[in-house]
Amino acid sequence: MSSKLNMMPILYLTALALLSLALLSLPTLAIAENGTCTRYGFDVEFPGVSCADIYDKNPASHGKSGYYVIGTDHVRTVYCDMELECSGHKGGWMKIADYDTSKGDDCPSGWKKIKINGLDLCRSPNDNAGCYSTHFHVNKVSYNKICGRVKGYQKGSPTAFERVSNPSLDNGYVEGISITLGSPRKHVWTYAVGLSDDHNYPVYNCPCAKYPGPSPPAFVGNHYYCESGDTGAFSNSPYYTTDPLWDGDGCLPDNNCCTNTDQPWFFRQITMARKDDIEVRLCTNEVFSNEATLVEQIEIYVQ
Template sequence: MMAMCYLILSVIFLVAVTPCSCSTLLQEQDSTLGLEEKFPAKSCQEIYDQNPISHNTSGYYWITSVEETIKVYCEMSLVSGGVVGGWTKIADITGANCPKGWASIEIPDSSITGCRSSSDEGGCYSVFFSTIPSFSHITGLVAGYQKGIPDGFAEHANRPYPGRSIDAPYLDGVSITYGDKQQRKHIWSYGIGQSSNAKTYSNYNCPCGAYEGPAPPSFVRDHYYCDSGSYGSPTHPTFYVEHTLWSNTNCTNGNNCCAQLDAPWFYRSIRGCGASDPIEVRICNDEPFSDEAVIVTKLLLYIQ
């Protein structure tokens, strides 16, 4: 009896101290996994790990969630943050297919079509992307153009949001977060400063421009890119199409924001055992469209 009690207590103790693990046990290779609806996987990562045929074949595969079996696009050759293959594409937006919440715009005197906020008023305008399956890693990119005189991460009299809260237009640009509207968690920010190299009103430039503007709010940390399409003093009605934002090209002297090694791509790892919240992408401007705007021409998001 004494020995049996000792065994039970030992088992209980082992269960209590075993840490949470996000990993799954390796299984035998399965060359059919994800290829047919009757052989769905849990994720693109599982297909990559267990189906060697998939390694060089990006495309649509079957995965299953608690509620349904669906086809998703699996990117099997992408490497980001040291994570190789098995990425699930959740967003692929261009100016030709702007989602509800954003509006399409043709930039005058150019062949460029993009997405802008759905209102002429200032504020943040959201689109949401489902995360099936849950994710521990996220990567992607944003490309676009500047209109008018955006203010980077500056806070001024026209911005009625003390402390530059994550729930407010804390930047002129694009904000990527996850979690519900009451508890947003920051992933990445794409800011737009007034000018790359003009000293006039430099307190509205990017924080790492030739003439430095203010740093981003503390919740952003170093998880951001900031750029400007204007090389001189910008004007309200002008679209600056000579320079694609966050593209790491045509950088002017002293503009350290532009020359980011991985830009426009970002990568973040989610702490703990991952997340299942939708990804929220917001186009933000603290002033009306007549004054400033960001025109998004490309948005790509992948999770794993």
């Protein structure tokens, strides 16, 4: 009996030593004074669920845009903008698209680069009419807010929302840029290009022009911007590169296309969270020699 009693302190100390070694082998959380884990989202051992999740749970991320670790099924890094404020929602935006050909970037997949008047711009991959898609992946991250901007230029004679028969998200309902998600497509935002800001073309101009053109289809609603780079009579050949589209600038009196102070930024909040990739389409209903929308910049975020 006494020998067993003598062994108990030894066994206890051994167990305590093993437990201490086990604890030392576990990852160490960096705990701030408020009890949050300051490594959450910064470390592969503590991935966040999304950029918004990291922003909400780890104050150390505030004001620090860059690459963070997320993942539920598998761990990966994504770019989180922790400073961007879009329609009052600040921080926690995951960047899914960032192309700017003025900085030397290539065009998104499915489009091609062209140099016009000294500018590198993106256009459709061929000269035919139609819509040409590129997709931006969300890495299966759940979101219900979408924010972004597009900068483009007019070529020739695009005609905004000139009516097509039975307009839908699957046909060329607009001349310009269509942003959608999911299958079947759900409308996010439209950047339309009208024929002229100031000339009398009521069938082909933007709805906000001095001589208004047709309203957008019901599925677009008010979720669009429309502008023209031309203020006079149209010509099929010119590239209107002195007046960027959708920037809220360059409109003449009696034209309401520049009144939204958020331009070129858009914001959409959807009812139910989604994990769908974002589709952006360049759309035209005539051949390239007649008209086109040329894109210099696309930036899209989800939250």
